[in-house]
Amino acid sequence: MASQLSFTGFAWKNLWRRRLRTLLTLVGITMGIGAFVALVGFSRAFEHEWMRMYTSSGIDIAVVQSNLLSSSIDESLATKIGAVPDVAQVAPMIFNLMDLTPEVNALVYGWRANSYELDSLTLLSGHRFHDGTPEILLGDLLASNLGKKAGDMLSIQGTNFTVAGIFHGGSALEAGSVIMPLDQMQIVAGMEGKVTAFHVKLRPAPAGESYDGYVKRASATIEAALPGTRAFPAAERANNNQIVVLAHSVAWGTSAIALLIGILGIANTMAMSVFERTREIGILRALGWKGRHVILLILAEATALGFAGGLLGIGVGWGALRLLSTLPQTASVVSASVSPLYLLESLLLAIAAGLLAGAYPAWRGARLSPMEALRYE
Amino acid sequence: MSSPLGASGPILEARGLVKSYDEGRVEALRGVDLKIDAGEYVAISGPSGSGKSTLLHLLGGLDTATQGQVLFNGSELGKAVDLDTYRSHQVGFVFQAFYLLPTLRAAENVQVAMLALHEKANHRAERAAALLEEMGLGARMNHFPNQLSAGERQRVAIARALANDPTLLLADEPTGNLDSVNSAHIMDILRGIREQRGMTMIVVTHENDIADAAPRHIRIRDGRIES
Numbered sequence: 283m284a285s286q287l288s289f290t291g292f293a294w295k296n297l298w299r300r301r302l303r304t305l306l307t308l309v310g311i312t313m314g315i316g317a318f319v320a321l322v323g324f325s326r327a328f329e330h331e332w333m334r335m336y337t338s339s340g341i342d343i344a345v346v347q348s349n350l351l352s353s354s355i356d357e358s359l360a361t362k363i364g365a366v367p368d369v370a371q372v373a374p375m376i377f378n379l380m381d382l383t384p385e386v387n388a389l390v391y392g393w394r395a396n397s398y399e400l401d402s403l404t405l406l407s408g409h410r411f412h413d414g415t416p417e418i419l420l421g422d423l424l425a426s427n428l429g430k431k432a433g434d435m436l437s438i439q440g441t442n443f444t445v446a447g448i449f450h451g452g453s454a455l456e457a458g459s460v461i462m463p464l465d466q467m468q469i470v471a472g473m474e475g476k477v478t479a480f481h482v483k484l485r486p487a488p489a490g491e492s493y494d495g496y497v498k499r500a501s502a503t504i505e506a507a508l509p510g511t512r513a514f515p516a517a518e519r520a521n522n523n524q525i526v527v528l529a530h531s532v533a534w535g536t537s538a539i540a541l542l543i544g545i546l547g548i549a550n551t552m553a554m555s556v557f558e559r560t561r562e563i564g565i566l567r568a569l570g571w572k573g574r575h576v577i578l579l580i581l582a583e584a585t586a587l588g589f590a591g592g593l594l595g596i597g598v599g600w601g602a603l604r605l606l607s608t609l610p611q612t613a614s615v616v617s618a619s620v621s622p623l624y625l626l627e628s629l630l631l632a633i634a635a636g637l638l639a640g641a642y643p644a645w646r647g648a649r650l651s652p653m654e655a656l657r658y659e
Numbered sequence: 660m661s662s663p664l665g666a667s668g669p670i671l672e673a674r675g676l677v678k679s680y681d682e683g684r685v686e687a688l689r690g691v692d693l694k695i696d697a698g699e700y701v702a703i704s705g706p707s708g709s710g711k712s713t714l715l716h717l718l719g720g721l722d723t724a725t726q727g728q729v730l731f732n733g734s735e736l737g738k739a740v741d742l743d744t745y746r747s748h749q750v751g752f753v754f755q756a757f758y759l760l761p762t763l764r765a766a767e768n769v770q771v772a773m774l775a776l777h778e779k780a781n782h783r784a785e786r787a788a789a790l791l792e793e794m795g796l797g798a799r800m801n802h803f804p805n806q807l808s809a810g811e812r813q814r815v816a817i818a819r820a821l822a823n824d825p826t827l828l829l830a831d832e833p834t835g836n837l838d839s840v841n842s843a844h845i846m847d848i849l850r851g852i853r854e855q856r857g858m859t860m861i862v863v864t865h866e867n868d869i870a871d872a873a874p875r876h877i878r879i880r881d882g883r884i885e886s
Contacts, residue, residue: 284766284800285790286780294772299762309748565758568721569772570747570823652746653722656758 293582296555304587305415307551309515311591312598314537314544315632319336319599321533323624324606327617329526331453336516338452338479339399340362340375343482344519348512354476357464359508363480366507368500373397375469382438383458386425389459389525390438392467395436398483403456408432408447413463416607417446423457439470482513498596523563541635544591548639552584556647561564573648580644581637588636599628665724667757668733670826670859678882684723687713689794690727691880695762697826700853700860702873710882712831719752719829719860720745749763749819753849755832757812759804765791765798765815767862771831772822790818794848809844810841817848828853834869 297304336344345363346353353635364372376392393399395413399426403419409432418438420430425448430436434445442460451457468474482504487496494515501513556563563576600620607618663840673693679686687710695701695718705711716722717729721827722744729736736745746752757770769787778786791800794814804812820828834842845870853860862873870876878885 284770284784284791285764286784287763287767287770287774288780289774292767352878561758562760565760566760566771566775567743568746568752569775569819570743570745570750571775572747574732574745575775651722653716656721656754 289579290582290628294587295577296559296579296584297574297586303554305553306590307547307587308594310546310547311588311632311635312594314541315538315592315595315628316598317595317621318537319596319625319628320602320606320630321537323599323603323620325529325533325601325618326624327527327619328529330619331455331617332526333517334449334453338456338521339402339481341399341481341516342484342497343493343504343513343515345480345482345504345508345511345513346519348510352484353478354473355478355480355511357468358505359511360480361483362507363504366500366503367481368484368496368503369548371398371483373399373481374377374464374481375399375481375558376464376471376473376478377525378467378471378478379394379451380438380470381462382424382428382436384428386424386427387454389422389455390470391459392471392477393461393463393466397481399481400461403449403451405546406448406450408445411446411461411463414465415463416443416466417463419447419449419461420445421457421459422450423450423454423641424459427458435459441466441470453589459648461580480518481587514568541631545635545639548584548591548636549642551587551642552580552640553646556580556643557581559647560650563650564652564658567650567652567655568638576648576650577644580624580647581640584640585633585636586643588627588632588634591636592632595630595632597624601623613650665814666796667729670697670699670732671695672728672730672733673714673718674730676714676717676724676729677726678710678717678722679725686882688717688724689802691879691884693877693883693884695861697859698853699875700850700873701738701862701875701877702818702870703861703863703877703879704865704867704870705879706884707865711804711865711879711881714879715829715831715861719750739841744756747772749825750827750829751823753813753816753833755835757804757809757816757836758813759812759819760805764801764803765796765807765811765818768804768815768835769819772819776823786822787818790821790853791815794818798885806808806827808841809837811842813841813845814848817845817852826858830860830862832863832865834843834864842866842869843848 299316347355360372360374363369378390380389380390381387395411400410406422411419430448431447432445436443436445482499487493497515501515503514604618606616673691676688691714695717717724721737722868731740734740736742751864763771766787769790770783773783785833786826786832788800791797794812794817796814799807834845837845
């Protein structure tokens with residue numbers, strides 16, 4: 283029986299005839315999509331965890347300095363915020379990413395001992411810290427990575443702290459974080475009298491007013507009362523705080539470069555392929571193939587490269603995320619949870635990359651006249 | 660697919676065909692007029708560079724003339740008749756160099772001509788197998804071109820030319836790469852196909868015995884028809 287030839291089978295045979303080149307091209311697009319999945323996935327998971335932290339702590343509004351990337355506000359403004367009628371509680375805070383050991387870095391928070399945010403944490407051992415004392419609470423993941431327990435000592439930026447307790451929080455960010463008294467954090471960060479933000483908890487929304495509308499109205503009231511500040515609903519703050527913004531920027535920038543390299547790889551492969559197959563394209567045209575059939579064939583090959591590279595890249599990116607989420611150096615800020623929608627988005631991006639890369643070679647192939655192509659040596 | 664049989668007038672007509680290259684510095688054809696009736700077997704011969712292959716390529720819609728017209732059943736190619744559609748539906752080409760795709764098996768090489776016509780895959784495979792059986796290649800249909808002899812490759816190419824059941828069979832030096840035994844075999848096959856199917860066949864050749872064996876023999880020299 284004669285073997286059947288389908289259009290896709292023909293495209294596959296064309297890719298398979300240059301196995302090494304096809305594999306190298308796949309490596310390129312795999313790395314591009316892998317970088318996208320890992321980096322952008324990381325930054326999105328980071329934002330998601332940040333949101334979970336706000337939600338679990340009951341934060342409704344974050345008040346920061348208008349200049350978002352280096353927010354530093356007088357701690358004394360807490361009183362003015364507290365005077366806004368809708369505000370129930372105000373928690374001044376500082377956060378920063380710090381090296382705890384040469385191998386381990388973590389998010390470090392400075393909170394007041396009476397902050398309502400502490401209420402959302404589950405103390406696994408030890409006790410809460412006291413203001414004015416060099417004590418810290420360690421998230422359970424970080425404590426495990428550092429091998430610390432309640433009562434141990436930990437040096438942060440040259441200051442020795444006693445581990446007052448180990449806690450479990452509502453998000454991966456808290457599990458890998460350090461919390462110390464605000465006054466101690468101000469000394470460590472060189473921000474005496476200053477805070478990064480105020481986390482505001484509102485009174486219950488008035489009857490008949492939606493939560494979102496209520497938060498927006500309260501945010502506007504706070505901004506009006508404190509010129510030079512911005513009051514963000516917690517959901518917005520989760521994606522515009524300086525660390526998340528930085529993570530997003532680095533992730534998109536790096537993966538865009540990796541993707542561009544992958545796209546150029548496919549474009550180069552397809553252009554070379556069309557160049558080498560000039561006479562074959564002439565034969566197909568002589569057999570009655572229209573220009574659009576040639577375009578379809580070349581795009582099918584480029585798309586197949588994008589699709590296969592996308593699947594492999596998702597595997598590589600996911601694997602990288604899982605690895606990073608287990609390493610002590612990165613476990614506190616990396617979550618391996620990636621939504622299926624995001625993986626689908628990555629696959630579609632890979633297919634689009636294939637189509638984009640194949641467009642010019644396909645157009646060039648379709649423009650070849652049958653006789654010119656047949657005469658090609 | 661339209662049938663030429665029963666149509667009035669020539670199936671193919673060339674009117675004042677001129678084909679020049681290099682911005683007119685080289686003239687391959689210098690005003691060729693020609694009429695070919697449906698079912699005719701025509702041989703075109705001439706020395707190298709005389710323009711015989713160029714004429715065949717223009718008649719087959721592979722190339723376009725610098726001046727003049729080619730009409731298929733009275734309709735002008737490239738204007739009233741789309742060249743791609745004309746080649747896929749009406750023309751079967753056989754080339755001197757076979758032009759088989761090296762990565763495809765014999766049967767797949769035949770099927771590739773049918774891919775553009777969107778037939779069902781099993782129909783394509785069945786038709787390719789039947790054509791290769793007809794060419795005496797039933798046992799070789801899953802071989803790659805480099806596993807076939809020159810004569811077998813040309814028979815695969817003939818099967819491919821017949822894949823879409825064309826009305827015109829155009830052969831450009833079909834025996835040019837074959838020894839005398841295979842040449843005779845291939846010409847027998849081509850003549851047999853024409854007789855069985857009532858096709859119009861044009862064979863370009865530089866071999867006098869092949870040309871003289873055709874019922875109509877056109878001689879071409881320096882881009883003009885001599886006789």
